[in-house]
Amino acid sequence: MTTDDIFRQIRSKRAMLCVGLDTDYAKLPECVKSGRSVPEAVLEFNRRIVDATAPHCVAFKPNLAFYEYLGAAGWDVLGKTVEYIRSSHPEEFIIADAKRGDIGNTAKMYARTLFETFDFDAVTLSPYMGSETVTPFLEYPGRYAIVVALSSNPSSSDFQGLINDTAYGVEGKPLYRAVMEKMMSISTPDNMMFVVGATKAGKLKEIRAFCPDNFFLVPGVGAQGGSAEEVIANGASAKGGLLINSSRAILYASSGEDYAQAAAAVASRTAIFKG
Amino acid sequence: MTTDDIFRQIRSKRAMLCVGLDTDYAKLPECVKSGRSVPEAVLEFNRRIVDATAPHCVAFKPNLAFYEYLGAAGWDVLGKTVEYIRSSHPEEFIIADAKRGDIGNTAKMYARTLFETFDFDAVTLSPYMGSETVTPFLEYPGRYAIVVALSSNPSSSDFQGLINDTAYGVEGKPLYRAVMEKMMSISTPDNMMFVVGATKAGKLKEIRAFCPDNFFLVPGVGAQGGSAEEVIANGASAKGGLLINSSRAILYASSGEDYAQAAAAVASRTAIFKG
Numbered sequence: 311m312t313t314d315d316i317f318r319q320i321r322s323k324r325a326m327l328c329v330g331l332d333t334d335y336a337k338l339p340e341c342v343k344s345g346r347s348v349p350e351a352v353l354e355f356n357r358r359i360v361d362a363t364a365p366h367c368v369a370f371k372p373n374l375a376f377y378e379y380l381g382a383a384g385w386d387v388l389g390k391t392v393e394y395i396r397s398s399h400p401e402e403f404i405i406a407d408a409k410r411g412d413i414g415n416t417a418k419m420y421a422r423t424l425f426e427t428f429d430f431d432a433v434t435l436s437p438y439m440g441s442e443t444v445t446p447f448l449e450y451p452g453r454y455a456i457v458v459a460l461s462s463n464p465s466s467s468d469f470q471g472l473i474n475d476t477a478y479g480v481e482g483k484p485l486y487r488a489v490m491e492k493m494m495s496i497s498t499p500d501n502m503m504f505v506v507g508a509t510k511a512g513k514l515k516e517i518r519a520f521c522p523d524n525f526f527l528v529p530g531v532g533a534q535g536g537s538a539e540e541v542i543a544n545g546a547s548a549k550g551g552l553l554i555n556s557s558r559a560i561l562y563a564s565s566g567e568d569y570a571q572a573a574a575a576v577a578s579r580t581a582i583f584k585g
Numbered sequence: 586m587t588t589d590d591i592f593r594q595i596r597s598k599r600a601m602l603c604v605g606l607d608t609d610y611a612k613l614p615e616c617v618k619s620g621r622s623v624p625e626a627v628l629e630f631n632r633r634i635v636d637a638t639a640p641h642c643v644a645f646k647p648n649l650a651f652y653e654y655l656g657a658a659g660w661d662v663l664g665k666t667v668e669y670i671r672s673s674h675p676e677e678f679i680i681a682d683a684k685r686g687d688i689g690n691t692a693k694m695y696a697r698t699l700f701e702t703f704d705f706d707a708v709t710l711s712p713y714m715g716s717e718t719v720t721p722f723l724e725y726p727g728r729y730a731i732v733v734a735l736s737s738n739p740s741s742s743d744f745q746g747l748i749n750d751t752a753y754g755v756e757g758k759p760l761y762r763a764v765m766e767k768m769m770s771i772s773t774p775d776n777m778m779f780v781v782g783a784t785k786a787g788k789l790k791e792i793r794a795f796c797p798d799n800f801f802l803v804p805g806v807g808a809q810g811g812s813a814e815e816v817i818a819n820g821a822s823a824k825g826g827l828l829i830n831s832s833r834a835i836l837y838a839s840s841g842e843d844y845a846q847a848a849a850a851v852a853s854r855t856a857i858f859k860g
Contacts, residue, residue, distance in 0.1 A: 375694035385657040413738040419650035436711045440740025463688040465715025474747040
């Protein structure tokens with residue numbers, strides 16, 4: 311999928327929303343759990359959420375941690391969820407929230423897993439081990455590495471904001487900027503996106519200034535407290551440039567039998583694109 | 586397992602070796618592949634390698650990337666490999682090489698997966714998103730977070746060596762040191778280890794000086810070119826303090842029917858503890 315394809319979807323649906331499928335069995339409505347095994351319940355919930363929210367979102371983002379804890383059965387559900395989205399809503403962009411990051415040899419296996427064994431369009435990656443953790447993912451046309459630059463969690467400032475003396479000969483750059491500049495130097499906006507946390511919306515404008523063209527995946531709206539309106543005002547690019555994620559506020563909008571309609575209602579109000 | 590337990594094993598086996606189970610089906614001997622499905626061949630190979638090398642090593646480290654690409658079947662093999670080590674060689678320390686790293690909510694699920702769904706003793710973690718990516722792993726007595734500080738790959742210097750202006754009010758610290766000091770401040774040597782690459786053996790002495798007690802997991806000997814002797818000379822602590830990993834040089838020592846004996850022979854010569 312090209313960034314033009316994604317922008318076309320954003321305009322058509324008037325939405326920049328990505329629905330995060332952090333599906334936690336413990337939080338599922340009783341009506342979904344009843345009479346089903348754990349993997350069956352997770353899959354049924356995902357299918358209903360996907361169908362209900364697809365008209366209001368341009369991307370889905372399963373969080374792998376929430377599937378892995380079920381062991382092999384969880385990976386089976388993950389695969390079936392991706393297949394279901396691909397076949398029933400082929401216009402959707404599908405992101406593996408995996409935060410992988412390892413040496414080249416291993417990164418190649420992760421790329422194979424997420425782009426071949428599974429049919430994801432994009433994968434979130436952690437940059438700590440450098441550019442070779444990312445390069446194998448750039449070799450798949452139409453697919454994306456989404457590198458964590460500035461995350462939305464409280465301890466993101468532990469390291470991401472540390473100011474470097476020496477980054478690329480220019481003084482005074484925070485780590486997240488050194489990461490973005492390095493990654494931009496080895497990629498294009500058609501194979502690289504960045505995670506930029508919504509709880510740092512004040513910084514979005516500054517980041518957009520040195521990174522005008524790449525899409526940003528923005529977590530932290532909804533349950534984590536960021537404002538989607540503020541994100542769009544500060545972070546949109548000429549061609550959209552934003553996928554704004556919300557997970558818990560949508561998935562668990564209701565614990566009753568109306569959970570899918572309730573999720574759709576929240577989704578329809580989140581990250582509206584007015585451009 | 587306490588660090589005293591690990592040191593006892595090191596002295597008893599006269600070895601600081603960790604055997605990395607980066608089991609790549611494409612590289613398996615024909616005699617293992619023949620008549621077996623891919624998952625069956627990987628499991629058979631792992632079992633034979635584990636039995637052959639256990640007398641010469643104190644830890645095994647499956648690399649999750651090499652199991653995930655098989656999808657659900659790979660996770661099944663991973664689980665069976667851990668169970669096999671646990672039941673047949675209960676003295677071995679079992680590490681999930683996963684390089685996970687995500688916000689608290691998600692980190693908790695990863696900890697549940699790797700310490701409860703699977704029975705690993707330790708997990709490698711990537712620190713980019715800060716201390717909350719690690720804390721859920723510290724809450725399991727006798728288990729360990731192993732945080733990547735300085736890795737052994739060529740692009741490790743992209744960010745890990747960047748010198749910070751402002752880390753904890755002290756000027757001139759490289760990022761990996763800021764990471765280690767932060768992590769040491771929230772943990773003890775009985776729940777925290779660090780990845781410190783062997784290709785940087787010159788730096789090991791300096792790192793050991795400010796981190797005297799934690800175990801280091803040292804990748805990069807063998808196929809990646811680092812010297813185990815140099816690592817031990819520069820990095821050992823009063824209580825051992827080193828798990829020196831070798832993967833490819835041991836696993837693929839022979840492509841013939843003698844692959845397990847050949848692996849044992851290489852293992853017996855690698856990372857010998859003379860103390």
